[in-house]
Amino acid sequence: VTANLYRPDKPGRYPAVLLQAGHTQEGKAEPQLLAANLALKGFVSLAFDPSGQGEREQTYDPNTKGPAAGWSVNEHIHAGAQASLVGESVTRYFIWDAKRSIDYLVSRPEVDPARVGAAGCSGGGALTTFIGALDTRLKAVIPACFPISYRILFAGADPHSEMTLPQELAYGLDTADFVELTAPTPWLIQATEQDFFPPAGAKLVYEEARRWYSLYGAEEKIGYFVGPGPHGTPLVSREAVYQWLIRWLNDGRGDYHEQPAKLYPNHELLATRTGRVEDEPGSRKLYQLILDDLHAKRKQGTTSELLSELRSLKIPSDGSAPAVKILSETEGAGFRRQRIQFESEPGIDVVGELLVPSSSGRKQAVLVLAGERSDRLAETLAKRGSVVLKLEPRNSSSADRRHPYAGDWMTSTRADQIGLNLPAMRAHDIVRGIDLLSSRDDVDPGTIRAAAYGVRGIWLLLATAVDPRIRKVWLDKTPYSMLEALENTMNADLSDAVIYGFALHWDLEDLTKAMGDRQVLWTDPTDWMGRVVPAGPRFRYRWALGDLTDMSDAQDEAYASELLK
Numbered sequence: 417v418t419a420n421l422y423r424p425d426k427p428g429r430y431p432a433v434l435l436q437a438g439h440t441q442e443g444k445a446e447p448q449l450l451a452a453n454l455a456l457k458g459f460v461s462l463a464f465d466p467s468g469q470g471e472r473e474q475t476y477d478p479n480t481k482g483p484a485a486g487w488s489v490n491e492h493i494h495a496g497a498q499a500s501l502v503g504e505s506v507t508r509y510f511i512w513d514a515k516r517s518i519d520y521l522v523s524r525p526e527v528d529p530a531r532v533g534a535a536g537c538s539g540g541g542a543l544t545t546f547i548g549a550l551d552t553r554l555k556a557v558i559p560a561c562f563p564i565s566y567r568i569l570f571a572g573a574d575p576h577s578e579m580t581l582p583q584e585l586a587y588g589l590d591t592a593d594f595v596e597l598t599a600p601t602p603w604l605i606q607a608t609e610q611d612f613f614p615p616a617g618a619k620l621v622y623e624e625a626r627r628w629y630s631l632y633g634a635e636e637k638i639g640y641f642v643g644p645g646p647h648g649t650p651l652v653s654r655e656a657v658y659q660w661l662i663r664w665l666n667d668g669r670g671d672y673h674e675q676p677a678k679l680y681p682n683h684e685l686l687a688t689r690t691g692r693v694e695d696e697p698g699s700r701k702l703y704q705l706i707l708d709d710l711h712a713k714r715k716q717g718t719t720s721e722l723l724s725e726l727r728s729l730k731i732p733s734d735g736s737a738p739a740v741k742i743l744s745e746t747e748g749a750g751f752r753r754q755r756i757q758f759e760s761e762p763g764i765d766v767v768g769e770l771l772v773p774s775s776s777g778r779k780q781a782v783l784v785l786a787g788e789r790s791d792r793l794a795e796t797l798a799k800r801g802s803v804v805l806k807l808e809p810r811n812s813s814s815a816d817r818r819h820p821y822a823g824d825w826m827t828s829t830r831a832d833q834i835g836l837n838l839p840a841m842r843a844h845d846i847v848r849g850i851d852l853l854s855s856r857d858d859v860d861p862g863t864i865r866a867a868a869y870g871v872r873g874i875w876l877l878l879a880t881a882v883d884p885r886i887r888k889v890w891l892d893k894t895p896y897s898m899l900e901a902l903e904n905t906m907n908a909d910l911s912d913a914v915i916y917g918f919a920l921h922w923d924l925e926d927l928t929k930a931m932g933d934r935q936v937l938w939t940d941p942t943d944w945m946g947r948v949v950p951a952g953p954r955f956r957y958r959w960a961l962g963d964l965t966d967m968s969d970a971q972d973e974a975y976a977s978e979l980l981k
Contacts, residue, residue, distance in 0.1 A: 420462070423455055424526075431458070431665035432521045436534065439538055441483075443466060443469030444469075444470050456675050467702050468495070471688050474495065485822075495703065498907070503713070504582075531665045533556035533661050538560070538561045541562030549597040557603045563595070563621045564607075564618050565590055565620035566833075584833055602637040603637070604657070606656065618642075622639075659672035702905075710919055732844075737852065739758060741757045748798070753772075755769055764841075766807065766848070768808055773798055778859060779863075780801070783866040786808040788870065796972075821909070825911035828914060838911075846875060847883050850864060864885050867979060868889075870892075874895070888934060891936065892940060893939070899919055937979060940955075958971045
């Protein structure tokens, strides 16, 4: 862990403050004005680089000389999905680094270990909240631009999702609980008027915590301060930090007004030779620690245990036919196309297209998951006489341009917070699509097939494992292993496939085993960055097309025929 220490230039023993950086790429350089002023006011302060920031980038690309994932939050998201796979939260590593930073602070001869506090804004405010609750050595805590009740945060657009604890809302936790855990330790809860974490949410935290503090007769030890402007710590907020720390860590001695201080560019604050921890001997990346955790705890599960887990995730349905609403209808070449909507579960509507051949009698049926190449496949199958349902499971068309490769991380994390699982819910939507096909008079329910492309193939595997009505599946360019996702710093769309703790007991191959004698046609398996890889004889591979554009559809046509056999 790389850090900068700021201290008074006179001998003595001083109170100390741990400063958590927000989501700036530079990490520890961000709070240097606070740190310098604290040193001028008689405090020792330590600002450290969180994982993924400053000198601790996890996906550094020497060609672009920056993080391949884009920026720090994206790196947190990638590590968060990996940690979830092994039944952990990436937040534990942030908390551990902060605790070890406190260990370092209190070990220094100029620090009075009985007078230690912590402060931070944004992502640093989140970490300050956690460490303030979980380390009793802290005697004053100031989180800014994060403390907010989930009653407001969860309903908004910015649910600080890459720094949360597993299923915390399902367990009944809200942000105020972290404050109350160490009552009556002095906490100052800060917000700004125009923050995307609205001050109204911070006020709910303050009001609940104040009622808790009143049980100790310590209402004066819980404070609430709203500064002007957008997300951040303006001058008046910084001076409120100094004032709170002086009051509770220095017996009120000192001037809280901010003083001018020399500020340094990031490159002058580096602690390593190259500016990258990964170049230091013995350095290890976060994904390697998560992989170690997996190896230490992994125990192969049985098929019956896997099926029990999938049932607990509420993937199966009761088999009833959903009520279908036809949104529009057109005639195609040999088939009728219906744009439809049905309720997968109360309050959840999913949409799709039914392609119904004009021929009479019962027919084969194929469920195709909407996405890349699905339109052509659906039409090909309909022209061959199959009833086709091209299904769009819930929220699966969303894209977050600011977070490349991260997938639908926000919905995935929100689902986990309330004790649900996004891939499992999408698998349930697939099962409801099978309910729809099975109920149709023109479908032979013993002939249903399904096909999916990319990460959607994992949702289909989850559904097929619990639903024997799906007799055969075609997966194309689907990642071949969940364990492979733990071998790298980055994975495309892993958040769309993560089941908490799944890798501790199973892999995708176990889902195919759960299908028994039903067939899986798996073509061009990929790693978690979408690159086709040689993964063994049970997979099928296309030959390279190059300029043979007149043959571009020949292989797909052959695989479509094989799916229908």
